[in-house]
Amino acid sequence: MNQPDMHAGNAGSTGNARKRPRLAVWKFASCDGCQLSLLDCEDEFLALADAIEIANFPEASSAIGEGPYDLSLVEGSITTGHDAERILAVRQQSKFLVTIGACATAGGVQALRNFADIREFVAAVYASPQYIKTLATSTPISAHVPVDYELRGCPIDKTQLIEVISAFLAGRKPAIASHSVCVECKQRGTVCVMVQGTPCLGPVTHAGCGAICPAFRRGCYGCYGPMETPNVAALAREWQVLGATPQIVRHALRTFNVAAPAFLKESEAHDD
Incomplete structure (x- = not known):
């Protein structure tokens, strides 16, 4: 993983005010469980709120700020052509991109479609399958764009998530154990x-x-x-x-x- 300098920013009008790093949270094909883990951080996340600007997090707020973003957290896998295009735009707007959860890091449980004919599933579930546009496979974000760090879990552990965000704010590598x-x-x-x-x-x-x-x-x-x-x-x-x-x-x-x-x-x- 790259060693980011998240503190870099332009001084404000007073000459000594520091621009806060901007955070964005994105959803692709998923159950929202990993985003809810972030919301579940409560007190821990409040402590981080003074150090970052939550610019884009539709799960938490309807106020959406345009990019670019210093750090993007991406939940979910790529299962449609539209999402395959959208993740390119997310990557372009993000200085650092971190994938969170099994869907984003490994395609998720929906990757079971990779072993079968997706058309059979669509026909079995939808009354008008001709209106459904989807890819034959479910793939992780890293199959489409460069990823700076992957945080695994279904759902992710909130303590590990806070450590990852804190690490990017401090410009260091996250201290996430690699053992079993x-x-x-x-x-x-x-x-x-x-x-x-x-x-x-x-x-x-x-x-x-x-x-x-x-x-x-x-x-x-x-x-x-x-x-x-x-x-x-x-x-x-x-x-x-x-x-x-x-x-x-x-x-x-x-x-x-x-x-x-x-x-x-x-x-x-x-x-x-």
Whole structure:
């Protein structure tokens, strides 16, 4: 990720007033959950509000300021031709662009369309499918424009989001851990569910959730996508030792982060 200087700006009329960095939040194909995580920051976000200008955030305010923007947060995947054009305009107006959530970083659960004929889905859902214009695939933002940082999760963790925004304001790299959910299990003293015979995606999933599911004796769902250098093939073999069929392994990897390369490759290895 680039090391930004978010404090750079023109002095105001008094000669010593600093221009606040301008923040924009954009939505593409998604459920709005990651934007709601930002709104859920409440007190933490209020502390940042004095340091930034929220210029464009339709989820929070109808007041829309025109670009350019110092930092853009982008939620959602690209699923229509119109959005493929719109993200180019967003990138052009943004000094730094950060994608937030599984949809923006890996295509989201809607990327399941990538394995089927989208025309069949449209015909099954809409009474007049001839009026629906959509792409055959759902793809992450990085497939269309350069991205400065990716924050994973479905939805994202609000503490991590505040850290990313703070890092850009300070001109430094975000301090987001790259380890797996397994480390979080150890930190909270949770006994490994795989040792107890429950298949779990924790060993290959990026940390950030606090290992909630294993704490309730449930295997990790992989909401935060693959960690750095995950050995998904080795984990799949362990799942099969525990009795998981190829179909179970494939379905487990084809959820929120189905189009993430590491999960996609291993899921295809278990196709019929």
